[in-house]
Structures are given as C-alpha cells and as structure tokens.
Amino acid sequence: MMTRANIAIDGPAGAGKSTVAKKLAAELGYTYIDTGAMYRALTWKVLQEQADPENESAVLHILQQMHLELDMKNGNVFVTVDEKDVTDAIRQQDVTSLVSFTARHARIRSEMVEKQKKLAEKGGTVMDGRDIGTAVLPDASFKFFLNATVEERAKRRHAEQLQKGMQSDLTQLQTEIAERDRIDSERETAPLKKADDALEVDTTAMTIDEVVSFLLGIVREVKRYE
Numbered sequence: 001m002m003t004r005a006n007i008a009i010d011g012p013a014g015a016g017k018s019t020v021a022k023k024l025a026a027e028l029g030y031t032y033i034d035t036g037a038m039y040r041a042l043t044w045k046v047l048q049e050q051a052d053p054e055n056e057s058a059v060l061h062i063l064q065q066m067h068l069e070l071d072m073k074n075g076n077v078f079v080t081v082d083e084k085d086v087t088d089a090i091r092q093q094d095v096t097s098l099v100s101f102t103a104r105h106a107r108i109r110s111e112m113v114e115k116q117k118k119l120a121e122k123g124g125t126v127m128d129g130r131d132i133g134t135a136v137l138p139d140a141s142f143k144f145f146l147n148a149t150v151e152e153r154a155k156r157r158h159a160e161q162l163q164k165g166m167q168s169d170l171t172q173l174q175t176e177i178a179e180r181d182r183i184d185s186e187r188e189t190a191p192l193k194k195a196d197d198a199l200e201v202d203t204t205a206m207t208i209d210e211v212v213s214f215l216l217g218i219v220r221e222v223k224r225y226e
C-alpha cells in the first residue's frame with residue numbers, strides 16, 4: 001500500500017519553496033503547510049501589540065495567547081490570527097523586515113516546531129521553511145533544499161510584488177533578502193541549513209514547472225519501489 005509520506009522543503013527566501021510545495025501537494029493530494037506564514041503571523045501580532053521582537057519572553061507570551069489558523073482555499077493559504085484574516089498583512093514590508101528577529105529565539109522555535117510536528121503526524125504533508133529537514137521532520141521521507149542565486153531570487157520577488165501592485169525596488173529587495181538569509185543562517189537554534197540527507201536543487205535556471213516535475217519524479221519513482 002502507498003504510504004502517505006512527509007516531504008520537507010527548505011531553502012533561502014525566494015528560492016521558490018512555497019510555490020513548488022503548493023503544486024507538489026496538489027499533485028499528490030497532500031496538505032501544504034507554510035511554516036514561514038506561522039512566523040510571519042506571530043510577527044504581525046508582535047507589531048500589533050507594540051512588543052519588542054528581541055524580547056523572547058514577551059514574544060513567547062504573545063505566541064501562547066494567540067490563536068493561529070492556516071487554511072487552504074482554492075489553492076491559496078489563508079492565515080487567521082484571533083479570527084482576523086491576516087493573509088495579506090503578513091506579507092507586508094513591516095512584517096518581512098522583522099520576522100527573522102522573532103524567529104531567532106530558542107523558546108519560540110521549540111513551540112513552533114511542536115505545532116508543526118503535530119500538523120504532520122498523520123503524514124501526507126508537504127511542509128516548507130528553513131528547518132523542516134533538520135529540526136521539524138528529521139525523518140521526512142523526502143528532503144529537498146531549493147536554492148537560486150540571490151540576484152535571481154530578488155528578481156522573482158520583485159516581479160511578484162509589481163504584479164501584486166506593491167511598491168518594489170530591486171536593489172533594496174536584494175539587500176533585504178541577503179540580510180534575512182544572513183540572520184536566518186547565523187542564528188543559534190536550527191539555522192537555515194541544508195540537512196545532510198537533503199537533495200539540493202539549484203533552481204536559478206529552472207522554471208517553476210521544471211522544478212515541480214523534477215521533485216515529483218523523484219517522489220513517484222522512489223515510492224514505486226517502496
């Protein structure tokens with residue numbers, strides 16, 4: 001019988017994780033779990049409460065009090081905090097520039113990892129983030145680490161923001177992405193890092209469909225021989 005695997009997708013900002021994870025999940029009939037949206041939602045709430053993102057106890061208190069929900073509707077992730085739809089708000093610049101600071105604390109990460117493990121306990125998930133292969137799902141059946149040059153990742157985000165009618169400055173975006181990757185890679189707890197047993201895929205010169213087909217090929221091929 002085909003088992004329902006868990007698939008871990010990690011990588012730096014703009015590598016294509018959420019786009020690819022969503023499509024892979026749809027192809028396999030799996031649930032997509034966007035862990036970045038969880039850290040973003042927490043950061044949104046920290047901003048609302050005018051708390052200091054560097055203050056671990058204050059951030060932890062907010063996390064323990066807030067009610068966070070992730071739902072898929074028509075192929076998109078909707079995020080609710082305390083009954084309020086924050087789907088668009090969590091993608092705004094104020095949240096983006098602070099999220100790596102709230103995500104740096106050990107106690108925050110341990111609460112988040114617990115929640116994420118629970119979401120995946122029945123299998124059949126595609127989960128994307130920074131520490132999925134290393135900390136959240138170390139036993140995942142498939143681990144991918146998507147990467148691309150920082151120039152390409154900034155270009156992709158720039159195109160996306162312009163398409164959404166948002167303001168965007170390519171040079172600034174590249175600096176912001178590189179800085180966020182630096183903070184994510186240098187933190188002490190579960191830094192952004194390829195798991196030793198993950199397959200790294202350089203997507204710089206690949207289209208979205210090429211990346212999806214490549215990953216899907218591996219998942220289907222391996223499952224056939226399980």
Ligand SMILES: Nc1ncnc2c1ncn2[C@@H]1O[C@H](COP(=O)(O)OP(=O)(O)O)[C@@H](O)[C@H]1O
Nearest residue numbers: 013014015016017018019156160203206207208
């Ligand atoms: N291989 C690719 N080629 C071109 N554009 C891509 C590719 N992968 C993703 N994108 C686009 O780049 C942007 C960032 O992708 P996203 O999935 O949000 O990245 P991540 O989740 O890794 O931050 C999106 O607009 C997406 O459509």
Ligand SMILES: Nc1ccn([C@@H]2O[C@H](COP(=O)(O)OP(=O)(O)O)[C@@H](O)[C@H]2O)c(=O)n1
Nearest residue numbers: 013014035036037039099100103129130131
């Ligand atoms: N598993 C995860 C997911 C996200 N994060 C943090 O949350 C931020 C936002 O993640 P995201 O996946 O939404 O970011 P993008 O790659 O979409 O820009 C990251 O820069 C990390 O600081 C994390 O620490 N661990």
